[in-house]
Amino acid sequence: MKTNKTSRTAQFMALFRAIETQRNQSDKLFSDPFAIHFLEPKLRFAVRLSKNTVIRKYISNVIQQKIPGAFSSGLARTKYIDDLLQTTIKDGVNQLIILGAGFDTRAMRLELLKAIPTIEIDHPNTSNFKIQTLKNRIGPLSKNITYCQIDFNTQSLDQLAEQHNFDFTKPTTILWEGVTNYLNADAIDKTFAFISRFPKGSYVIFTYVHSDILTNPDAFLGGKKLLDDLEKLEERWTFGFLPSELNDYLNRFDLTLIDDLSAVNYREKYVPNRNESGYEFYRVAIAKK
Template sequence: MKVDKASRTAQYMAFFRALESTRPEGKRLFYDPYAIIFLDNGLRRAVKYSTIPPVRNYLRYKIHKMLPGGFTSGVARTRYIDDLLQSAVNKGVKQVIILGAGFDTRSIRLEFLNKFPVIEIDHPNTAKQKLGALQSNLGKLPGNVRYYQIDFNEQSLEELAQVRNIDLTIPTAIIWEGVSNYLSDQAVDNTFRFFSRFAKGSFLIFTYIHQQVLDDPKSFFGAEKLLNDLAEIEEHWTFGFDPEELRESYCKKFGCSIVEDKGAVEYRENYMPDRPERGYEFYRVAMAVRD
């Protein structure tokens, strides 16, 4: 990510959520009235006029051409993670942490989180832009949410937890969406090690890319173009998992087990069978439980 500005991909995900939120009630996968506040003027206009069918069809065509499968994968995974978080709360979670929060709005759009402490942790650049937009549009920040910034080159999650007195003794759900593919092996290990310090019955809900997309991009539709486009905006993908290795050996090193792991093909089919689309089959959502 460029050090002088918020992640461009964070804005694209907000754009996708804003577009999905304009669909009629009963057809949309979720409703995010806040996503639009993070968009530049051009993207805001696109959302405004997307309710006109020809405009929406054109936007869908342009997005798919630029990012094959990215839109449907993005909105389906948003709903899937919402549902996984709800299931974690139903299982006794008492605290939620959002790592690399970007322009995630779950802390204010999901009513079932209102009664829980929510902690958002992000890079200072993205966090500054997000907090400015929230304060301008909401007037004040929600009382149950704490916002912390961290530069991983200067501070670890363990150090942040100690300084900020984050409670590691209660069952916690950690959301880690759209981050691991930008990190080093060591940074991913450190995040799982951080998760392993939380109470048993805690959950880590995270996304990752299939290692094969890094080894052989041509094996996935649209992946070679995507990796080249990301390189141009200095958002290189550097890390992936092999799903079997993740399940059979990696998680066990950190005292956890995989209880959910689905790729874009599966969660798109589950949430939007009427909107088939190719692309992004290498993107996956998993949930680990602290044993």
């Protein structure tokens, strides 16, 4: 990420959620009325136009040409994680920590989370932009959310936890969406070691990319172009897992893999009628301590 800018990929995800919110109530996967506020003016204009079915289809086709599979994958992923998150709350979790929160608005838009203490952790550029945008365009910040700032590649979550007196006695869900692919192996290990400090009954929900996308991007539709575009944005992907090795890796941190779905799987589950291909290398996993 450029040092003086917010994450461009966080903007893309907000754009996808904002467009989905414009769909008819009976046809939308979810509603995120906050997402549009994080967008540049021209993107906000496009979102408002997307209420028209023809224009929405045109925008969807443009996105598909530029980033095959990203749009439908991002929407299905959002809904899937919403459902996973709410399942963990119903299972007794009473604290949420969002690592690399970006423009995630779940703590505001999901009714079940409004009574759950939430800690959002992100890079200062994105975090400060998010806070200021919420204050300027929506109003007072939600009282259940605490915002903390960190650079995951250079700073320690343990130090941050000590500084802000994190409570490691509560069953906690740690949500880590859209981050692991930007880190290095050491940062990944340290983050899972941090996650392992939470008590039995805690969960981690995280995304990752299949490691083959980094070594053989041509094996995936649009893979090479995507990596080239990310390089230009200075948001290069640097880490992936082999799905076959994930369970053993998590066991090192006293975590048991519950499920691990690819974009193919959660698209089939949530958007079977939106015919897109691409982004098959992107995955969502959930594990429990």
